[in-house]
Amino acid sequence: MLQQIYPAALHEYSYELNKDFHFAAAHYIPVEEAGKCRQLHGHTYYANVTVAGDELDSAGFLVNFAIIKQLIHDRFDHSLLNDDKESFNNTEPERYPTTEVVARTIYEIVQQYLDGMVNRPQCIQVYLRETPTSYCIYRPKRKAGSDAS
Secondary structure, three states: OOOOOOOOOOOOOOEEEEEEEEEEEEEOOOOHHHHHHHOOEEEEEEEEEEEEEOOOOOOOOOOOHHHHHHHHHHHHOOEEHHHOOOOOOOOOHHHOOOHHHHHHHHHHHHHHHHHOOOOOOEEEEEEEEEEOOEEEEEOOOOOOOOOOO
């Protein structure tokens, strides 16, 4: 993957980790308004996941880079996203496999893993490029009273 500068998510954590990876997947958006995207087609998605935190784990990692890639790549690479019924469906717009929903889903998968870690890192941004000219950034809203900045 070529080096790229991503928009930065503001935070006050001591550490910030960024993992770049790509995966090939097909999808379709099951509504008339999607135009050509209503037809089955594929992309090579390029993703950047940003994880931040203040404490390292027992191996000296915020989180192992390989785990971030594995969580997403192993699940979505060379798949039809619409077939992943745990993440997507064809009846609720909030679960159509659009770039926005895929970015949010990547966040949810990564954060679920991070929630089980003793050092409690946080996924603070997912950047997902669908085509050379189109991308989406998902940044979760912070809950009131959370320790995240």
